[in-house]
Amino acid sequence: MTTAFSESVGIALRVNGEPVSARVEARRHLIDFLRLDLGLTGAHAGCEHGVCGACTVQVDGLIVRGCLMLAVQADGCDVWTIEGQSDTGAIRDLQDAFIARNALQCGFCTPGMLAACADLLAHDPAPSRAVIREHISGNYCRCTGYEAIVDAVEQVAARRGASPRAAE
Amino acid sequence: MKPAPLAYARASDLGHALALWREAGPDARLIAGGQSLVAGLNLRLADVPALIDISRIESLCGLGCEGGTLRIGALTTHAEIGRSEPVARHAPLLTEAAPLIAHPAIRTRGTLGGSLAYADPAAEWPACMLALDAVIVVQSETGERRIPAADFFLGLFETALQPFEILVAVEIPVIAAGRRQAIRELARRSGDYAMAGLAAAGTPSDGGLRDVTLAYFGLGSTAILAAGAMRILDQGGDLEDACAALDDDLDPADDLQASATMKRHLAKVLLRRVVAALSPVMSTA
Ligand SMILES: Cc1cc2nc3c(=O)[nH]c(=O)nc-3n(C[C@H](O)[C@H](O)[C@H](O)COP(=O)(O)OP(=O)(O)OC[C@H]3O[C@@H](n4cnc5c(N)ncnc54)[C@H](O)[C@@H]3O)c2cc1C
Ligand code: FES
Ligand code: FES
Numbered sequence: 001m002t003t004a005f006s007e008s009v010g011i012a013l014r015v016n017g018e019p020v021s022a023r024v025e026a027r028r029h030l031i032d033f034l035r036l037d038l039g040l041t042g043a044h045a046g047c048e049h050g051v052c053g054a055c056t057v058q059v060d061g062l063i064v065r066g067c068l069m070l071a072v073q074a075d076g077c078d079v080w081t082i083e084g085q086s087d088t089g090a091i092r093d094l095q096d097a098f099i100a101r102n103a104l105q106c107g108f109c110t111p112g113m114l115a116a117c118a119d120l121l122a123h124d125p126a127p128s129r130a131v132i133r134e135h136i137s138g139n140y141c142r143c144t145g146y147e148a149i150v151d152a153v154e155q156v157a158a159r160r161g162a163s164p165r166a167a168e
Numbered sequence: 169m170k171p172a173p174l175a176y177a178r179a180s181d182l183g184h185a186l187a188l189w190r191e192a193g194p195d196a197r198l199i200a201g202g203q204s205l206v207a208g209l210n211l212r213l214a215d216v217p218a219l220i221d222i223s224r225i226e227s228l229c230g231l232g233c234e235g236g237t238l239r240i241g242a243l244t245t246h247a248e249i250g251r252s253e254p255v256a257r258h259a260p261l262l263t264e265a266a267p268l269i270a271h272p273a274i275r276t277r278g279t280l281g282g283s284l285a286y287a288d289p290a291a292e293w294p295a296c297m298l299a300l301d302a303v304i305v306v307q308s309e310t311g312e313r314r315i316p317a318a319d320f321f322l323g324l325f326e327t328a329l330q331p332f333e334i335l336v337a338v339e340i341p342v343i344a345a346g347r348r349q350a351i352r353e354l355a356r357r358s359g360d361y362a363m364a365g366l367a368a369a370g371t372p373s374d375g376g377l378r379d380v381t382l383a384y385f386g387l388g389s390t391a392i393l394a395a396g397a398m399r400i401l402d403q404g405g406d407l408e409d410a411c412a413a414l415d416d417d418l419d420p421a422d423d424l425q426a427s428a429t430m431k432r433h434l435a436k437v438l439l440r441r442v443v444a445a446l447s448p449v450m451s452t453a
Binding site: 004006007009025026027032048050053056062064065067068069072073075116133135137138 | 174207219276359
C-alpha cells in the first residue's frame with residue numbers, strides 16, 4: 001500500500017480546552033489515547049466493546065463510547081473528560097449530589113455516569129425517573145443499584161430548575 | 169482487548185474512498201460510526217489489514233425530502249434520525265425505532281448505513297427498511313445500483329453489497345395519507361438487541377388493515393417479511409388466524425436470549441400489539 005495508508009497517524013485536537021498534537025497508532029482507541037498517552041485516567045476502560053459505559057466521554061458536544069472510537073477519528077475534535085469537566089466547575093452540582101446521595105461507592109463507573117447524566121440534564125432539564133433510567137441504561141454500576149444515582153440526578157434537576165427563580 | 173495493528177486512511181470524498189479501497193484490496197474495511205466494527209476489532213473477531221474512514225464524506229451526510237421520497241444519507245446517525253423533523257413527518261416508524269437502538273452514547277456515532285451494511289438479524293433498521301419498502305442506493309467505480317430492501321438482506325450478516333461497493337443512502341416513499349406505522353420489540357434490558365421485534369405499516373380500512381407489511385427482526389438469520397400473516401390481514405382475515413400463520417412464516421432458532429419456542433410466542437405477542445397500534449378497532453375484537 002502507498003503512503004495514503006499508515007499504521008501511525010498525526011492528529012491535532014482539543015482536550016479539555018487545550019490543544020493537543022500527537023502521533024497515534026491507527027488501532028489506538030480514544031480511551032487508551034486519553035488514559036495512556038495523555039494520562040487522563042478519569043474515564044475508565046472496562047469492557048472495551050461498548051457495553052459498560054465506563055469509557056463515556058464527550059466529543060464535539062456529544063457523549064460517545066471512548067472504546068468504540070479510534071483516536072485518529074478524533075482528529076480536529078473537541079474532547080472533554082471528567083478532568084476538564086471538574087476543573088471548569090460545569091458539573092459541580094451533579095458531583096456534589098452524587099456524594100450527598102451516596103451515588104458512588106467504588107467509583108469505577110462514576111466518570112462515565114456523570115458524563116451521561118450531565119448530557120441528559122443539558123438536553124432535558126426536568127427528566128422523569130424513567131427517562132433518567134433510560135438515559136443511563138448503557139452505564140453499568142456494580143455497586144449502587146442505581147436508585148441513589150437516579151435520586152442525585154432528580155435532585156440536581158429540581159435545584160437547577162428552582163435556582164433561576166431563587167436568584168430573582 | 170486491543171485491535172491488532174492496522175493501516176488507516178481517511179477518505180475525502182466517495183471517489184477517493186473507492187480508490188483507496190481498490191488500492192488496499194477487498195479485505196480492507198470501511199469504517200463509518202465504528203460502533204460495530206471497533207467492538208469487533210477490539211475483540212479481534214476479524215483480521216482487518218486496513219481501514220478506510222468514510223465518516224467525513226460530506227455527500228453521505230444529511231437527509232431531505234423531494235418528490236414523495238425521503239432520502240437519508242448513509243452517515244446519518246441513529247440520534248440524528250431520532251430527532252429529525254422531516255423523518256417524524258414522512259417516516260414516523262424511524263422516529264419510533266431510533267431510541268430502541270443501543271444506548272445514547274452509541275446512537276451519537278452509529279450510522280444508518282453502517283447498520284444496514286452490517287445486517288445484524290436483531291437490528292431495527294433493516295426491518296424498518298423492509299416495512300417501508302425502502303430502496304438501498306449503493307455506489308461503485310462503475311456506477312450506482314438501487315436495490316429494493318427485500319433483495320438487500322441475504323442472510324446472517326450478509327447483504328447484496330459487493331466488494332468495492334459503498335452504501336450511500338436509502339430512499340423511502342413518504343407515508344401516504346391515512347397510513348400508519350409502528351414498531352414494538354421485546355428486549356431483556358433497555359438498549360440490548362431485541363429478543364424479538366416487529367416493524368410494520370398498514371392502512372386502516374373497514375375495521376381491518378390494508379397493504380400490511382410486517383417485518384420481524386431477531387427471529388431468523390435476517391429481517392423477515394411475514395408473508396402469510398400479511399396476506400391474511402390484507403384479505404380482512406382474523407388477527408388470530410394471522411398469528412397462526414406466523415408458525416409457517418417464521419423459523420427462529422434458539423439463541424442465548426431465548427428459545428425458539430419462546431421466540432415464536434413473542435412473535436404473536438408482538439403482532440397483537442402492533443395491530444393494536446395500527447388499527448385500534450381491530451384489536452378490540
Ligand atoms: C453495546 C451495543 C449495543 C448495540 N445495540 C444495538 C441495537 O439494539 N440495535 C441495533 O440495530 N444496533 C445495535 N448496535 C449496533 C449499532 O447500531 C451500530 O452503530 C451499527 O450496527 C453499525 O453502524 P456503524 O456506523 O457504527 O458502522 P461501523 O461499525 O463503522 O461498520 C459496520 C460494518 O458496516 C460496514 N459499513 C459501514 N458503513 C458502510 C457503508 N456506507 N457502505 C458499506 N459498508 C459500510 C463496515 O465496513 C463494517 O463492516 C449496538 C452496538 C453496541 C456496541
Ligand atoms: S469500556 Fe467502553 S463501553 Fe465498556
Ligand atoms: S460505584 Fe462502583 S461501579 Fe458504580
